[in-house]
């Protein structure tokens with residue numbers, strides 16, 4: 001009898017020579033995913049990373065001439081903080097991608113963090129997602145992810161329950177002392193195009209672990225993102241410094 005084995009995830013690593021090049025490549029990859037989606041459907045849905053790394057890429061992407069009014073912009077995760085909190089991922093997006101024409105015409109769907117609890121915010125975000133992308137698991141056209149130095153992605157932190165949630169698209173997480181709302185691994189994996197953006201020497205070990213087939217996902221939850229298509233990793237030279245030649 002034939003043994004069924006899960007196909008392994010294919011990673012395509014691109015090392016950028018400068019911060020400008022990293023931002024340019026990221027903006028280009030996201031724009032290409034949007035273009036492809038809009039050639040096939042009326043609207044494109046993208047889920048973007050928070051944190052600090054993608055700021056320059058978003059500022060650059062915001063100037064791309066795309067039919068932004070047909071693009072739904074969501075977040076892969078959000079800290080459960082008010083919308084104007086300095087650590088709010090929505091605030092960061094509003095200050096970069098959405099701050100300028102033409103991307104200001106996109107429809108932004110922030111995580112509603114104004115609910116009485118993180119759980120209630122997760123339920124509200126899941127309801128919004130269900131309207132936008134009907135079906136059991138939403139399928140984004142593009143998912144841009146970050147990689148934490150501890151191997152987390154979105155808000156799937158090692159040692160917490162969120163990475164193990166597989167029966168719903170949105171769950172609550174916890175990381176660096178903050179309650180969070182996050183897309184789950186099955187939704188991230190269902191995306192048509194997944195891109196990781198990794199920058200800085202502090203991410204060296206995490207990046208090496210992400211690319212190591214023997215690395216357990218329990219220690220590096222970013223390995224739980226296993227789309228059918230190849231995963232593009234855009235890294236700078238500092239993050240990629242310890243990697244063996246590929």
Ligand SMILES: O=C1O[C@H](COP(=O)(O)O)[C@@H](O)[C@H](O)[C@H]1O
Pocket residue numbers: 049050051052053054076077078079089145146147148149153154155
């Ligand atoms: O907490 C978070 O961290 C990750 C990584 O952020 P970075 O600035 O170190 O690249 C980010 O992807 C995630 O959205 C954010 O909430």
